[in-house]
Amino acid sequence: MNFDKFNLLQAEKPNLREMADATAIGDYRNSGCGDAYRIFLRVSPSGVIEDASFTTTGCGFGLAALSLCCEAAKGKTLDEAAKLTVEEVERGIEGFPDRRKNYPASALEALQVAIANQRDGGAGAARGAKPTREQVLRMVAASESLGALNGAGLDLSGLDLRAARFDGGDFAGADFSGCWLMGASFAKCSLRGAKFRGADLCGANLRRADLYNADCRGADFSHADLRNSFLNDSDLTGATFVGANLGFCKLTGVIMEGTRWAGAFCDAMTRFDPGLVAPLDVMFHRDPPGEMFLKEEARP
Numbered sequence: 049m050n051f052d053k054f055n056l057l058q059a060e061k062p063n064l065r066e067m068a069d070a071t072a073i074g075d076y077r078n079s080g081c082g083d084a085y086r087i088f089l090r091v092s093p094s095g096v097i098e099d100a101s102f103t104t105t106g107c108g109f110g111l112a113a114l115s116l117c118c119e120a121a122k123g124k125t126l127d128e129a130a131k132l133t134v135e136e137v138e139r140g141i142e143g144f145p146d147r148r149k150n151y152p153a154s155a156l157e158a159l160q161v162a163i164a165n166q167r168d169g170g171a172g173a174a175r176g177a178k179p180t181r182e183q184v185l186r187m188v189a190a191s192e193s194l195g196a197l198n199g200a201g202l203d204l205s206g207l208d209l210r211a212a213r214f215d216g217g218d219f220a221g222a223d224f225s226g227c228w229l230m231g232a233s234f235a236k237c238s239l240r241g242a243k244f245r246g247a248d249l250c251g252a253n254l255r256r257a258d259l260y261n262a263d264c265r266g267a268d269f270s271h272a273d274l275r276n277s278f279l280n281d282s283d284l285t286g287a288t289f290v291g292a293n294l295g296f297c298k299l300t301g302v303i304m305e306g307t308r309w310a311g312a313f314c315d316a317m318t319r320f321d322p323g324l325v326a327p328l329d330v331m332f333h334r335d336p337p338g339e340m341f342l343k344e345e346a347r348p
């Protein structure tokens with residue numbers, strides 16, 4: 049591995065950006081580390097990839113792999129890009145370490161998702177017109193899934209959305225402030241920058257959800273399932289996570305003033321910013337079976 053080239057990718061972050069005119073988007077979760085990848089493609093009518101970019105919640109190895117993968121895809125037809133190999137991707141830094149080979153492989157799998165969506169007519173890029181609040185309420189009343197809606201930036205503040213199913217949807221930047229969301233399901237949902245201020249998410253399913261930079265001030269996540277989710281850089285001021293499952297959850301860079309954690313479960317892969325939760329012996333205790341719980345207050 050050429051560390052000078054690797055470090056240059058970390059500094060310049062080529063292709064790290066969202067793409068407003070994408071014709072297809074591919075969302076992927078690295079099963080090895082849980083990081084979320086999103087690849088954007090702009091494909092010409094003749095099937096040539098004119099531009100490729102990405103966003104990620106992941107580490108430097110993921111960033112490098114995605115940067116190289118997007119660069120390798122540019123100028124290729126969909127068929128050619130679909131045949132890219134790990135060796136071709138990692139050539140840009142003269143190979144990844146053996147224990148990090150999963151990163152270029154995962155970047156290629158994310159690219160394959162975007163290519164498949166392009167071939168399916170651009171699925172994942174355009175979801176049609178935005179629904180009205182009334183339409184959303186009717187769908188919830190009929191127990192219909194909301195995952196296929198064009199939900200990015202949607203204002204749903206103050207609505208009763210108990211047990212609603214948003215699974216797999218794109219609700220980045222949506223406003224759920226003051227919503228009743230008890231028992232709702234957001235599995236594998238994009239919620240980047242979404243607003244949940246004062247929302248009630250008791251018992252909600254947020255497994256593998258991406259809540260990067262979300263506003264969760266005063267929200268109630270009691271007994272919610274947040275396994276494998278991303279809350280990096282989110283504002284959790286005054287939020288409640290009593291009894292929540294935080295296994296494999298990423299919480300680096302969060303604001304957590306006045307946050308309640310009593311009885312919240314975490315595991316060895318739960319990630320906090322060490323500067324926020326040190327010393328760990330004050331924050332954690334282990335039950336007899338060896339499970340770890342946050343202990344800001346006594347468990348109920």
